[in-house]
Amino acid sequence: MEDDEIMKKSGIYRYVLSKDLRDLSFRTFDKKQKREAYERQKGICPYCHKHFELEEMEADHIKPWSKGGTTIADNCQMLCRDCNRTKGNKY
Template identity: 50%
Template sequence: MIGDDEIQKQQGIIPYVLTGDKHYLDLRAFPDKIKLAVWEKQNHKCAICGKEFDYQFMEGDHFTPWRDGGRTTIENCQMLCRECNRRKGGK
């Protein structure tokens, strides 16, 4: 059975071939390994409100939005609390 990751990778190959935009090769969601590293780097604090949160209450967010070509990489990740991430949306 093909998992969601494989389906997204297969769907991203065609837009990549047509446009050359490498962000189509990335999954949109950050893997836990990246999110955990960024959470640690931010000292367990939300990048917007500055409050400290346990990892399970934080979400990975793209600095440059994925829809605008932002890559799903550690350099393009910030950890936000759920409330700040919902408020930020696609801004």
């Protein structure tokens, strides 16, 4: 009886987890989109205006999902890790 409960719970947990991951990957830019944005910016971070390698940058939605932005290359900008981490303070 108890084992049954645990199995049921962990099954639900796994389901929720994998659903979250799916949603997350849907909102994540793929390599091609990142490279496109990176080349458009010529490797310059739009926040601190310094040059970074592609591997040092993270993709960001120009128009956030919460405001109706979608995960397309045109809505992608590459920020350096520091700016991506602190950008929340600027909005």
